[in-house]
Amino acid sequence: xxxxxxxxxxxxxxxxxxxxxxxxxxxxxxxxxxxxxxxxxxxxxxxxxxxxxxxxxxxxxxxxxxxxxxxxxxxxxxxxxxxxxxxxxxxxxxxxxxxxxxxxxxxxxxxxxxxxxxxxxxxxxxxxxxxxxxxxxxxxxxxxxxxxxxxxxxxxxxxxxxxxxxxxxxxxxxxxxxxxxxxxxxxxxxxxxxxxxxxxxxxxxxxxxxxxxxxxxxxxxxxxxxxxxxxxxxxxxxxxxxxxxxxxxxxxxxxxxxxxxxxxxxxxxxxxxxxxxxxxxxxxxxxxxxxxxxxxxxxxxxxxxxxxxxxxxxxxxxxxxxxxxxxxxxxxxxxxxxxxx
Amino acid sequence: xxxxxxxxxxxxxxxxxxxxxxxxxxxxxxxxxxxxxxxxxxxxxxxxxxxxxxxxxxxxxxxxxxxxxxxxxxxxxxxxxxxxxxxxxxxxxxxxxxxxxxxxxxxxxxxxxxxxxxxxxxxxxxxxxxxxxxxxxxxxxxxxxxxxxxxxxxxxxxxxxxxxxxxxxxxxxxxxxxxxxxxxxxxxxxxxxxxxxxxxxxxxxxxxxxxxxxxxxxxxxxxxxxxxxxxxxxxxxxxxxxxxxxxxxxxxxxxxxxxxxxxxxxxxxxxxxxxxxxxxxxxxxxxxxxxxxxxxxxxxxxxxxxxxxxxxxxxxxxxxxxxxxxxxxxxxxxxxxxxxx
Numbered sequence: 001x002x003x004x005x006x007x008x009x010x011x012x013x014x015x016x017x018x019x020x021x022x023x024x025x026x027x028x029x030x031x032x033x034x035x036x037x038x039x040x041x042x043x044x045x046x047x048x049x050x051x052x053x054x055x056x057x058x059x060x061x062x063x064x065x066x067x068x069x070x071x072x073x074x075x076x077x078x079x080x081x082x083x084x085x086x087x088x089x090x091x092x093x094x095x096x097x098x099x100x101x102x103x104x105x106x107x108x109x110x111x112x113x114x115x116x117x118x119x120x121x122x123x124x125x126x127x128x129x130x131x132x133x134x135x136x137x138x139x140x141x142x143x144x145x146x147x148x149x150x151x152x153x154x155x156x157x158x159x160x161x162x163x164x165x166x167x168x169x170x171x172x173x174x175x176x177x178x179x180x181x182x183x184x185x186x187x188x189x190x191x192x193x194x195x196x197x198x199x200x201x202x203x204x205x206x207x208x209x210x211x212x213x214x215x216x217x218x219x220x221x222x223x224x225x226x227x228x229x230x231x232x233x234x235x236x237x238x239x240x241x242x243x244x245x246x247x248x249x250x251x252x253x254x255x256x257x258x259x260x261x262x263x264x265x266x267x268x269x270x271x272x273x274x275x276x277x278x279x280x281x282x283x284x285x286x287x288x289x290x291x292x293x294x295x296x297x298x299x300x301x302x303x304x305x306x307x308x309x310x311x312x313x314x315x316x317x318x319x320x321x322x323x324x325x326x327x328x329x330x331x332x333x334x335x336x337x338x339x340x341x
Numbered sequence: 342x343x344x345x346x347x348x349x350x351x352x353x354x355x356x357x358x359x360x361x362x363x364x365x366x367x368x369x370x371x372x373x374x375x376x377x378x379x380x381x382x383x384x385x386x387x388x389x390x391x392x393x394x395x396x397x398x399x400x401x402x403x404x405x406x407x408x409x410x411x412x413x414x415x416x417x418x419x420x421x422x423x424x425x426x427x428x429x430x431x432x433x434x435x436x437x438x439x440x441x442x443x444x445x446x447x448x449x450x451x452x453x454x455x456x457x458x459x460x461x462x463x464x465x466x467x468x469x470x471x472x473x474x475x476x477x478x479x480x481x482x483x484x485x486x487x488x489x490x491x492x493x494x495x496x497x498x499x500x501x502x503x504x505x506x507x508x509x510x511x512x513x514x515x516x517x518x519x520x521x522x523x524x525x526x527x528x529x530x531x532x533x534x535x536x537x538x539x540x541x542x543x544x545x546x547x548x549x550x551x552x553x554x555x556x557x558x559x560x561x562x563x564x565x566x567x568x569x570x571x572x573x574x575x576x577x578x579x580x581x582x583x584x585x586x587x588x589x590x591x592x593x594x595x596x597x598x599x600x601x602x603x604x605x606x607x608x609x610x611x612x613x614x615x616x617x618x619x620x621x622x623x624x625x626x627x628x629x630x631x632x633x634x635x636x637x638x639x640x641x642x643x644x645x646x647x648x649x650x651x652x653x654x655x656x657x658x659x660x661x662x663x664x665x666x667x668x669x670x671x672x673x674x675x676x677x678x679x680x681x682x
Contacts, residue, residue, distance in 0.1 A: 027418075027419060027487055027488050027489075027571070028384055028414075028415035028416075028418040028419055028488075028571055028572060029382045029383055029384035029415050029416060029418075029419045029421065029476075029478070030382065030383050030384070031380045031381070031382050031419065031480070031485060032380060032381040032382075032383065033380055033381075034375055034379070034380065034381045036377030036378055037377055038375070039372045039373060039374055039375065040372070040373040040374075040375045040381065040424075040477065041370045041371070041372055041373075042370055042371050042373065042425065042427055042460060042461060042475075042477065043369055043370035043371070043427075043461065044427040044428075044429045044461060044462055044463045044473075044475060045429075045463050046429040046430075046431060046463045046465045046467075046471075046473070047465075048431055048465055048466065048467040048468075050468070051465065051466055051467065052465065073369075074369035074370050075369075075370060077368075077369040077370075078368060078369055078370045078372065080370065083381075084383065086383055086384075086385040086475055087385075088385050088386075088387040088429070088473040088475070089387075090387060090389055090471055119383060120383060120384065120385065121385055122385045122386050122387045122473070124387045124388075124389055124392065124393065125389065125392055126389045126392065126469060126471065127389075127391070127468065127469050128467060128468050128469050130387075130431055130467060130471050130473075132385075132387070132429040132463070132471075132473040134383075134385060134427055134429070134475040135370075136381070136383065136477070137370070139372070144372060146368055147368050147369075148368075230368070230369055231369060
């Protein structure tokens, strides 16, 4: 098998050029046209072999897809559409050349629906495989989504379902867990882990809700509706807590409103399923905070793929509550989420 | 000594926040205002411990400075002024916390003269220290410098001196080499290696030369003067060859015109000094290709810190020539430069 140490840097670059547009290759940097009067949004994300991915659960295409998706999801969480990415790769001499090509294929496939080019990068030798992607996007300044934009008495809207990615990972690590599931349920959970979708589709719907004739009949560009938000890459609980802290608000989350895939309850207890939904992470869904009328409008427009899970408060506590009265109130905590060190 | 594994991710981020502007911290991405009608330029560069830097020759501040300078130099090579950078760090648990702070200090110090903020980043655990910087800049589209912009019979202008960085590295590795040098000469060469300056200062002078009243008296924005160029980070020979290949031109480089610091000739033979100047790399100077009248104007305006080293031709050969007739013509080659694999 052809390895990185067997070919020259130029030879490797030649193989990877087919994933990049012709006109932006070969200079010290890449040049991208920007739209006037929009802000640039930049985000970066690094994956290290053995820590953030492993051959046991993730093919090179999936590593590529997931790292692309993580970056586009960060842009979506700011309200920005992507305009390009760069890839910095650290490769060992023993890395198979096909591994690198498959990685690029996965990134390319993830970006394609959004017409987002790979515009450049850097490839260096390293004792450990490392992938660092930087993505740039553009946002209309008045539509920028910030963690700190949440106001008390806002609705907290989540897209998609939560806990699916964690369940998919568990199924890959322990296939015997999935005996009670149908084949469709199994592959849907595994796909949620391997091929998460950045929720850029939500932005257009969100802007429709915020603009002219939507709720009050008139859009006020000088006093735009503030949207708080982030993605749930580190878990739903983490997202809610980070947003509340940045905005200095509290929250009451209704445990029965958290959208959990039905198949999860066939896999584990409902308590465990809720735990995965809150703390599992990597679902890459959006968690948005906006005035109730707009929140309701948004959920109506998105349909079954979104839900209002709670309300922000002007208290400091972030509580998981049970309107059915079975469980006592519970504090959401950060400590059960993913720790980087 | 406090190590990365002893503090939380939040604790580390808190220590690093002082190097970043207050208003762009804490979201999934950073937001940067852009100037309308300019193009975005993006470049990325990765350094790996033991391969691109080592504690023997480089303090953490210097590693930071050099990685910042390498990225700003890539922007300068495209004609772009920086607007921000992101930093992706892979850290081992044993990395001292002060090492990371000093790294950031070095990056910060390098960026400061250009009012360029550190706008974000990602910090992950890794078995090997890795630093990946992505820099963003903006360029007036008609002033974009491309490798492929060289025309035959252009002047080839280089800024600064060449070979100094390589000499500085050799002095750090073998201090006894420097016995014939004055202390000022020694530290000047070492500084060239440890604290290279991105040549963003040249851009303003270049644009003055290209604009109104400069040579022909009128600036023609629809048919701008094409400037070919790149930086000499991989060596002067590499830069000339890459530009010639991208532009499908040849070149004749006058060996006696290559600016080599006087102290180098006290350190090694003049042949060795020329070799370091051509193939040593990491001088981060600009190599520019433009019509003779503009090339002369540029060198006049810059003063002693620039020189015309040769001319592009419509042949295919890239030759090192000797107008004094002592040395025979010689082909410039890529193979003696830095190989990444």
